[in-house]
Amino acid sequence: MAAETNLPTNLEASTEEGRERSRAARAALADVAREPGAKKPDAILVADGITRSFGGLQAVDVEHLEVQRGVITALIGPNGAGKTTFFNLLTGFDRPDAGTWSFNGKTLNKVAAYRVARLGMVRTFQLTKVLAKLTVLENMRVAARNQTGERLWAAVIPRMWRSQETDNTARAKDLLQRFLLDGKADDFAGSLSGGQRKLLEMARALMVDPELVMLDEPMAGVNPALKQSLLGHVKSLRDEGRTVLFVEHDMDMVRDISDWVVVMAQGKVIAEGPPESVMSDQRVIDAYLGAHHDTKLTFEAEEKILAAAQEEIAEEAGNE
Numbered sequence: 077m078a079a080e081t082n083l084p085t086n087l088e089a090s091t092e093e094g095r096e097r098s099r100a101a102r103a104a105l106a107d108v109a110r111e112p113g114a115k116k117p118d119a120i121l122v123a124d125g126i127t128r129s130f131g132g133l134q135a136v137d138v139e140h141l142e143v144q145r146g147v148i149t150a151l152i153g154p155n156g157a158g159k160t161t162f163f164n165l166l167t168g169f170d171r172p173d174a175g176t177w178s179f180n181g182k183t184l185n186k187v188a189a190y191r192v193a194r195l196g197m198v199r200t201f202q203l204t205k206v207l208a209k210l211t212v213l214e215n216m217r218v219a220a221r222n223q224t225g226e227r228l229w230a231a232v233i234p235r236m237w238r239s240q241e242t243d244n245t246a247r248a249k250d251l252l253q254r255f256l257l258d259g260k261a262d263d264f265a266g267s268l269s270g271g272q273r274k275l276l277e278m279a280r281a282l283m284v285d286p287e288l289v290m291l292d293e294p295m296a297g298v299n300p301a302l303k304q305s306l307l308g309h310v311k312s313l314r315d316e317g318r319t320v321l322f323v324e325h326d327m328d329m330v331r332d333i334s335d336w337v338v339v340m341a342q343g344k345v346i347a348e349g350p351p352e353s354v355m356s357d358q359r360v361i362d363a364y365l366g367a368h369h370d371t372k373l374t375f376e377a378e379e380k381i382l383a384a385a386q387e388e389i390a391e392e393a394g395n396e
């Protein structure tokens with residue numbers, strides 16, 4: 077009997093092919109309409125009519141969203157816009173009140189989080205789920221088990237269990253090397269810096285060789301030196317042919333690495349498009365202005381706000 081999850085140990089094998097596919101996927105975005113709910117030429121994830129309320133608060137109300145395969149998509153929006161809740165719903169960590177969504181054409185309603193991961197859609201968390209009292213290597217092994225679910229046959233047939241463990245360890249070591257954490261393999265994860273935990277979180281997500289990687293604020297709490305390295309890692313996911321969807325407040329990162337940006341405000345998708353067009357969109361600027369936030373605005377947005385304020389002051393001065 078073959079193992080159900082055959083974890084590859086050579087992640088870099090298809091990089092050239094991945095790069096080529098990703099270039100084609102990005103080029104195909106040129107013809108996509110720059111409007112909420114726009115159809116994508118090759119959508120890996122499609123969501124329809126997803127709603128989620130907490131008491132009287134409508135946290136998510138997404139009419140239609142498609143995520144293009146093989147590109148990096150950023151999901152941005154002011155604090156409380158519903159981004160994390162939407163992530164939770166898509167990945168089976170929460171249940172919507174209504175709506176359907178599919179990954180690679182497979183409907184994911186009522187599919188448990190670990191099965192979603194096994195299907196190839198894995199997410200990280202804003203606050204990392206790294207287990208402080210386990211070593212870095214143990215964290216990697218646990219991630220493989222949690223994400224794929226325990227298999228009954230693996231538990232009762234020791235030979236299979238051992239071969240699975242050997243595969244997992246080999247893959248874990250490869251990934252730790254790639255994320256420059258191999259020197260820390262035997263250290264307790266609790267001793268890592270905030271940035272290193274983010275790297276470990278990303279490495280853990282890759283244990284099941286996902287097609288779609290969803291990152292919730294990968295840059296939060298990361299020092300500037302490590303930011304560059306994290307950016308490189310996210311780009312390399314795309315170069316391997318993976319799809320990346322990430323939530324982020326760091327607009328420099330959004331501008332730097334996104335091929336496409338989706339903007340949420342008050343639970344809804346209010347704008348979509350390439351970074352430069354989205355960030356100068358008046359609806360987006362208004363959404364950020366209307367929200368209570370501690371978010372860094374884009375340079376253009378800041379300029380517009382300043383200009384509007386100066387105009388108002390000049391008008392008031394003229395009326396006096």
Ligand SMILES: Nc1ncnc2c1ncn2[C@@H]1O[C@H](COP(=O)(O)OP(=O)(O)OP(=O)(O)O)[C@@H](O)[C@H]1O
Nearest residue numbers: 130133134135153154155156157158159160161162
């Ligand atoms: N479990 C919950 N119970 C009650 N309200 C919740 C719950 N989870 C989220 N909310 C509310 O839903 C809204 C959307 O929250 P969410 O965390 O999804 O926003 P976000 O866009 O990810 O914000 P941020 O950028 O600050 O992380 C907020 O008003 C939040 O307070």
